[in-house]
Amino acid sequence: xxxxxxxxxxxxxxxxxxxxxxxxxxxxxxxxxxxxxxxxxxxxxxxxxxxxxxxxxxxxxxxxxxxxxxxxxxxxxxxxxxxxxxxxxxxxxxxxxxxxxxxxxxxxx
Amino acid sequence: xxxxxxxxxxxxxxxxxxxxxxxxxxxxxxxxxxxxxxxxxxxxxxxxxxxxxxxxxxxxxxxxxxxxxxxxxxxxxxxxxxxxxxxxxxxxxxxxxxxxxxxxxxxxxxxxxxx
Numbered sequence: 001x002x003x004x005x006x007x008x009x010x011x012x013x014x015x016x017x018x019x020x021x022x023x024x025x026x027x028x029x030x031x032x033x034x035x036x037x038x039x040x041x042x043x044x045x046x047x048x049x050x051x052x053x054x055x056x057x058x059x060x061x062x063x064x065x066x067x068x069x070x071x072x073x074x075x076x077x078x079x080x081x082x083x084x085x086x087x088x089x090x091x092x093x094x095x096x097x098x099x100x101x102x103x104x105x106x107x108x109x
Numbered sequence: 110x111x112x113x114x115x116x117x118x119x120x121x122x123x124x125x126x127x128x129x130x131x132x133x134x135x136x137x138x139x140x141x142x143x144x145x146x147x148x149x150x151x152x153x154x155x156x157x158x159x160x161x162x163x164x165x166x167x168x169x170x171x172x173x174x175x176x177x178x179x180x181x182x183x184x185x186x187x188x189x190x191x192x193x194x195x196x197x198x199x200x201x202x203x204x205x206x207x208x209x210x211x212x213x214x215x216x217x218x219x220x221x222x223x224x
Contacts, residue, residue: 042218097152100151
């Protein structure tokens with residue numbers, strides 16, 4: 001059975017304190033791994049798609065990387081506006097998306 | 110601007126009542142999905158539709174029903190058979206099911222509470 005786990009469940013950072021979020025997955029035939037940002041009471045907002053091990057993508061203070069078993073979302077010098085829940089999802093060939101439970105990030109000024 | 114509109118934002122259901130959540134998209138996307146989100150859990154798929162007048166059950170379809178009479182619309186009915194309906198419901202769409210790496214576009218969600 002395809003599974004996605006995320007760690008930590010919650011993370012508190014001081015403004016400017018860099019860190020990483022982890023997404024571990026077990027899936028047969030990875031088609032794509034997706035990162036989303038979700039603000040409280042709103043729908044998830046698409047950030048990145050990664051297709052193969054070794055791939056990296058960047059957007060402002062965020063950088064996503066992918067290995068054969070996990071993905072990391074690196075946050076460099078975060079700001080309070082980066083506070084949100086970050087969701088990871090995987091898509092396997094012929095299957096629907098499987099979402100992880102998310103990491104709740106708080107960045108304190 | 111194109112997007113997905115979900116309504117209402119908040120919905121209260123009495124015991125034994127059926128309620129319908131609206132989802133409308135103007136993205137010309139073929140596939141539409143309904144997810145349920147509970148605290149500490151990943152999004153769980155309720156129903157999805159790849160084409161008008163056709164839909165499939167997801168992982169947690171019991172107690173829910175849908176219709177897809179128009180490409181733009183995919184309403185979800187939460188029936189009285191759903192014993193624990195309190196949750197945040199998300200509608201999503203994609204251009205077509207086989208689009209590599211596109212990901213979902215999500216609506217802003219409906220929070221349903223049983224009173």
